[in-house]
Amino acid sequence: MLRTRWPLLAFLAIVAALPLLPVPEFWITQLNYIGLYALVVLGLVLLTGVGGLTSFGQAAFVGIGAYTTAWLSTQTGVSPWLALWVGLGLTLLAALVLAWLTLRMSGHYLPLATIAWGLSIYYLMGTSEALGKYDGLLGVPALSLGGIDFNQGRSIYYLIWGLALLGALALTRLLDSRVGRAIRASKAGPGGSAVMAEAMGVSSFRCKVVIFVIAALFAAVSGWLFAHFQRTVNPSPFSLKMGIEYLFMAVVGGVGQVGGAFAGAAIVKLIEEQLQVWLPALLGGSGSYEIIVFGIVLVLALKYAPDGLWPMAVKALRRRVPARERARDWADAPPLPARSKPTPGELLLDAQAVRKEFGGLVAVNDVSFQVRAGQIVGLIGPNGAGKSTTFNLVSGVLPLTRGAVRFRGQPVGALGSRQIAERGMSRTFQHVKLIPEMTVLENVALGGHLRSRKGTLAAMLRLDRAEERQLFREAETQLARIGLGAQGHELAGNLALGPQRLVEIARALATDPALLLLDEPAAGLRLKEKQALAAVLRQLKAEGLSILLVEHDMDFVMGLVDRIVVMEFGTLLMEGTPAEVQASPAVRAAYLGTEH
Ligand code: ADP
Ligand code: MG
Secondary structure, three states: OHHHHHHHHHHHHHHHHHOOOOOHHHHHHHHHHHHHOOOOOHHHHHHHHHOOOOOOOOHHHHHHHHHHHHHHHHHHOOHHHHHHHHHHOOOOOHHHHHHHHOOOOOHHHHHHHHHHHHHHHHHHHHHOOOOOHOOOOOOOOOOOOEEEHHHHOHHHHHHHHHHHHHHHHHHHHHHHHHHHHHHHHOOOOOOOOOHHHHHHHOOHHHHHHHHHHHHHHHHHHHHHHHHHHHHOOOOOOOOOOOOOHHHHHHHHHHHOOOOHHHHHHHHHHHHHHHHHHHHHHHHHHOOOOOHHHHHHHHHHHHOOOOOOOOHHEEEEOOOOOOOOOOOOOOOOOOOOOOOOOOOOOEEEEEEEEEEEOOOOEEEEEEEEEEEOOOEEEEEEEEOOOHHHHHHHOOOOOOOOOOOEEEOOEOOOOOOOHHHHOOOOEEEEOOOOOOOOOOEEHHHHHHHHHHOOOOHHHHEEEEOHHHHHHHHHHHHHHHHHHHHHHHHOOOOOOHHOOHHHHHHHHHHHHOOOEEEEEEEOOOOOOHHHHHHHHHHHHHHHOOOOEEEEEEOOHHHHHHHOEEEEEEEOOOEEEEEEEEHHHHHHHHHHEEEEEEHO
C-alpha cells in the first residue's frame, strides 16, 4: 500500500502540517482560497470531465450557499450549521429546476442556460434590498463547533481542506462504482454513448441530473465556507466571470481527474495573483490583464495538454509508481440475481411488419420474422440492406415507423431500449461502444447495471462493496466465457477491435439476457478467434440462450445458425434453414452472387 500510495500520503501530511509551521499568514489565506476553489472545481470534474456537460454557472451556486448562510446568520441568528442545510436545499431545488428545463435538450442548451442562470442570480444578489445590493451583507459570524472557533485563517483552513478532501474522497469513490460507470457510459460527447448506456439499462437523463446536482451542491458548500471565511458577502465573487474561471481551473488541471481539481485551483489562483501585480506594472495603467493571459494559456493548454496538466504529472509519476490494479476480492461473492428463462421452443421475438423510414428512404420495409427460444437466427444481406436498422427497431434504439414487436409475449414496439433491456433483450453494436478509459472488467460490469441497486450515496459512503464484488465476479465469469479472462485489467481502449467486440458480448451477457442481439460479432476477428467465438455461441445456445446475429462471413453463419433471415434493400427476401437459403436461386442472385 505504501508503495502505491505514498504521493497521496505525502500530500495529506503536508496539508495537515502547513498551518502548524511558521508559514506566513498570506500563504495560509492563499491555501484557503485554493481549497474553496478546488471544492467547486471537483464538481466540474464530475460534471464536465466525466459527464461531458459544461456549466458556466457554478459561481451562482456558490453564491446561493454563501448568501443563504450570510442572510440567515446575520438577519435571523440561525446557526450557520443549520443554514448550511438550508443553502443545500435551495441549491438542490434550483439545480433540479435547471436540470429539468435543459437536460432533456441537446448539448448546447445547458451551457447557455447556466450562463443565463449565472447572470440572473448575480443581478438578483446585486439588486435585492434584503441582500444588501452590491454592498452585500456584513458581519457574518465565524463558525464554531464544539468549542472550537474557526475564526482564524489557520483554523478554518482545517475545515476548508477537510471538506475539500472529503469531497475528493466521495468523488473518487463515486467514480469507482455502479453509478460512476453509468455516468461514464452516458457521457455526452466523445468516449460515451447515451445509446449504449440506455441499452444497458442506464437512464442517461438521470445520470446527468445526478452529476449536475452533485456539482451544484459542492459549489454551495464552498459558498457556505466562503461566507464564514470572509465574514462578509457581496455579489462579485459569484459573477459569471468567476463561473468562467472555475471552468478554466478545471480545464487547466485536467477535467477528468479528481487531483486535477486541486492542481487547477492552485495554478490559476497563484498565477492570477502574480499577474495582477506584474501585468499592470509592465503594461502600465490598471485593468484585468490576467484575463488575456488566461485566454492564451487556455488555447495553449487545449493544444498541447488537452487532458490538462494533472494527467501529465500523473503519467510522469506512474513511470515509477505502478498503476493500482483492482484487488481481486470477489472470488466468493454470491451470484447476481438471475431472470426466469423462457422454455425451449417458446416464441421469444416476433417482429410483425416492422418498418423504418428515414425521410424518403425506406430502410426497413415491413419485415416480419421470429426467433424461438433456444435458436440461433442469422440475419444476412448485403451492406445497406437494413440489418442494423432492424436491430435498432427490435431493441428499441429507434422508434418504429410502423409495425409491431412482441418479446416474450408482450408488445414492446413502443418501449425505449432501457425498458426492453429490462425485459431481457441485450445487444452489441456494429460500431463498438466501449468506454475506452475504463478497464475491460469495468466495462463488462456495466452490463450488470439492472441486476444491481446501489446508488450515489451508497457509493460515496462505500456501502456498495458487497454488490460491487458480485458485479465484478459476474464480469469476470462472462469474460472467461468468451475467452478474455486474462485481459480484465487492461483498459478497453487498448484492445484491438476483435477483442473489443468480444468484450461487448461479455457485457451483453452480464445483463443475463433471454435474447442476445449481435451485430457483426465476428467482424475483425482472425480465423482462430472466429472459431472460438462460434464455439462460445454454440455453448450459449446449449445453455438455453437465444441469439439473433448479423454476420457477413457465410461459413461462420451457415455452420452455426438454425434459421436464416435474408434482407435486401430493406425488404425480406426469404427466411428458412441454412440449406434452404443456400439452395435458393433468388438469394444466390441477390446476395451470394455479389459475394463471389
Ligand atoms: P446494414 O446494417 O444492413 O448494412 P443499415 O441498417 O445500417 O444497413 O442501413 C440501411 C439503410 O438505411 C442504408 O441505406 C443506410 O444508409 C440507411 N440509414 C441507416 N441509419 C440511418 C439514419 N439514422 N438516417 C438515415 N439513413 C439511415
Ligand atoms: Mg449494419
